[in-house]
Amino acid sequence: MITMIFACDERGAIGRDGDLPWNQRTDLQHFKRKTLNKPIVMGRKTWDSLGRPLPSRRNIVMSRGEVEGVEQMDYDEVLALAQESEVVIIGGGEIYSLFLQHAKEVHRTVIHTQVEAADTFAPDIEGAGFYLMTEQHHPAGPNDDHAMSFQHWIC
Numbered sequence: 001m002i003t004m005i006f007a008c009d010e011r012g013a014i015g016r017d018g019d020l021p022w023n024q025r026t027d028l029q030h031f032k033r034k035t036l037n038k039p040i041v042m043g044r045k046t047w048d049s050l051g052r053p054l055p056s057r058r059n060i061v062m063s064r065g066e067v068e069g070v071e072q073m074d075y076d077e078v079l080a081l082a083q084e085s086e087v088v089i090i091g092g093g094e095i096y097s098l099f100l101q102h103a104k105e106v107h108r109t110v111i112h113t114q115v116e117a118a119d120t121f122a123p124d125i126e127g128a129g130f131y132l133m134t135e136q137h138h139p140a141g142p143n144d145d146h147a148m149s150f151q152h153w154i155c
């Protein structure tokens, strides 16, 4: 099964200048809970932005070139792995678009802000037929820039 997880602002922005446009500790903890001990798939640009493998998860990177120090898979290999176990797509924009048609669940965090000059955007999950199952609002904690809402969508 393929699951996706992303955080976006109120207009769907997920990135700016190769990085996340916010600091949201509470969302990082949520991301960790949803991905721990699962294979995670990311694009090479997201891999570059992380700078290291995420611990206690099988890190898989997609690239049309060679990437040092991490497992690589192509599109068909990711789909084959998803037949055996839950695979979590963790971004970025290109990789979400690539797998949207195969995803069954999305964990979306809406960050309650509107980022200026964003350059990367989430896929249109409502347009793809997902519907909202649950939503929990969280005020900004001491290490969060903004309040946020954790949403669970299924297809």
Ligand SMILES: NC(=O)c1ccc[n+]([C@@H]2O[C@H](COP(=O)([O-])OP(=O)(O)OC[C@H]3O[C@@H](n4cnc5c(N)ncnc54)[C@H](OP(=O)(O)O)[C@@H]3O)[C@@H](O)[C@H]2O)c1
Residues within 6 Å of the ligand: 005, 006, 007, 008, 013, 014, 015, 016, 017, 018, 019, 020, 042, 043, 044, 045, 046, 047, 049, 062, 063, 064, 065, 074, 075, 090, 091, 092, 093, 094, 095, 096, 098, 120
């Ligand atoms: N808010 C969030 O939840 C979230 C999550 C993740 C990332 N982000 C943000 O999103 C931005 C990065 O997203 P992005 O869309 O620019 O890049 P990306 O999706 O992370 O990576 C794109 C790269 O993936 C590889 N790729 C794409 N399609 C492929 C295919 N069919 N087969 C093999 N490899 C393929 C290519 O690598 P090569 O160029 O090496 O060939 C391509 O340049 C950053 O700002 C990051 O911080 C946000």
